[in-house]
Amino acid sequence: MRPILLKGHERSITYVNYNYDGDLLFTASKDNVPTVWSATTGERIGTYNGHQGAVWDIDCNKFSTHLLTASADATCKMWNVESGEEVQTFKHRGPVRGVAWGEGSQCFATISDPFMDAVAMISIYDCPLDSNPETWSPAPRLEIELPKENAVKATNVVFLNLNEALFVTFDDGSIRLYDVVNGKVLNMITPHTKKIGRVSFNREKTLFITSSVDTTAKLYDVVKLEHLKTYKTDRPVNDAVISPNKEHILLGGGQDAMSVTTTSGKAGKFETKFFHLVYETEFGVVKGHFGPINALAINPDGRSYASGAEDGYIRLHFFDQEYVNMKDPVPDAPTEEAN
């Protein structure tokens, strides 16, 4: 395959994702301009201008009409996807790390970092899209303060169980489920020992995969929060996604951005790794980036994927027919491996 290079961003890429239909690709970077691309041609369709700081997270609603962006300028903005106009700005007290639409696009949640004397916060906003944005309450419906003494930061937020629970990952390797009405912790697991960078769900929201700095990615069952599989690598994992039509996992990572310049380029480990979902074996590697991969996204049709890296490039890969037709190899029996 000959990937398409998207060079619109001036700084390292923080987030890449497709919309639900798979025709648009949204990217966020540490420059202030979230961008939308055509997922088929790689053409730049538009940029959402208005943020003053790095953009950490993007979420597009299911019908691709409204886009939410979370920025380090302590705001979360809602945009009209097709025109690029700003619909509303939601002010926060600290940098906004993550944002997520609720099912049905009538509410959304954000997570913000501690800043000055403001503590880390999870906020839920109501935004009935059929009403005038002016009438929306600028204050959140619910605010969950994260305890200051632990000094944990939330890294991802997702609505689960038809908006009944809020799924939040933390930089101490834990995941908590919050009640969206009273903000109580419903459940908590600690899959990782270090920061969970990203979490991504399969299309049906039955499985999720966490990627962590502790060099592993773990696959969990959503309902039981049960650990299913672990994918081990030799590098911090920044993002992992589940293929929608194959039993494959794509892993992206690389060394810490800080240590890139101090180690040899050969050992960069900036590839996208392909793992088999069930056998946990690595069967493929795609090279190309010259910085650690920060974000990965696979098209909902499973025929292309995008990776964004610290080097500021987004590479849009369209799988060869060979990969699409590939039958998964069954690994050797474990007895052979023992020898």
Place this chain on the structure above:
Amino acid sequence: MSRWADADDPSLPPAPYTSPLQNGRQTTTSYSIDSKTGQKMKTVKTVKVWEEVRKVNKRVKARSERMKRFGLASGEEEQENVTIQSRDVITIEDPNIENTGDGEAEDPGKALAGNLNAFWAKQQRRQLERKYDVNGEPEEEEGGEGGNKYVPPGQRAAGGGAKTSGGLAAMADKIEASGGGDKKYDDRDANTIRCTNISEETTEKDLQELFKDFGRISRVYLAKDRETMQSRGFAFISFVHHADAQNAMDALQGYGYDHLILKLEWARPSGGKGDAGTETTQFRSGYGKALAQDTKEKVSFASNLTTNK
């Protein structure tokens, strides 16, 4: 004859012909004249024509028609450098293939297995070689001057006398041969390859590894600097059989080894003094290293003086 229109070849059809679509194939026949040779050329192009039905989501189609460029993307001139098709073809590589090269050192179990494999391979090869030698040597002896050749002990026993005495006799023969005539040396020179442009890191063992596949090697000599013991970038590899040497020469001429391109040539007969040429230059010149050393010493003296002052 004089009219210019006659100059055109009447047999050349005026226009290319395209056949009607048949079984999804269309043939276009065109004629032209090669500008260099003046020969008539017939070009037949067969094109496969098929219809591809691509289904697009209604929402996606509507959106693609509706959406116009906005923000930074609305500036048309900027578009050129934003989206680029990569020039390199990127494939999904198999990581496990890579690991066999580097991974051996990391995984002791695998390394052991690898070593064992190599060991068995070596054993087998040795056995084969033994066989080969037993069968092969007498034939060569028939070729001429068999007396001067080294005969393996097994053969000698059959030739005459007890094993030990036979061995000794052969030893004596060998000594005689090497001392008496230069023939033995000439033979060896004929089977010796002079290999130049070797990287400094290459050791004799590496060379042995590289050349062993071509046949039995009698000697590998890597020229090293006397003082620093560093490789001087050339080596001599002597094969037992000339044919093997020839094969190696053909195969490894210009072979890229350790980022350098090997250059092979037959070792020049050096009149019994192997590669003494290197030594003679060292003694004779008196410059080169000796000079460098002297200057070094002087410099150090000088620096001492300055520091003392």
